Amino acid sequence: MPGGRFGRASALLSRLPLPRRLPELLAVRDVVSADPAVAAASLTGLLGDEQVREDEESLASLTMPALVIGHRGDPLHAIADARDLAYRLPKARLMVASSILEFRVRPEPLARAMREFLGQIDW
16 A cells, blocks of 8 residues: 555544634644655755755746745745745746635635636636
């Protein structure tokens, strides 16, 4: 079975009901219930020592529409980084959320902005 005993444990954790009054627990549950390989790769990317070399030409060559979502108060990804990324990508649009939990707690404003963004793409 993929994931072994950890995969089974994460599947069980993902089904735990959580009280609606504690939305921050949703994020914790999602992290601990993630596939272990995915969680490890994500943590390595977030906490790794290696600095990713930003290549201006590489970013400028990404010409697909991109929606960059950021929020103030993110300890790992400053809103200035999201603004900078949106500026560097030729067809990017920046959307500022109120918090990391906004899409879970009050999804409609972000969902509406995402629908609008997707509606403007020439498929």
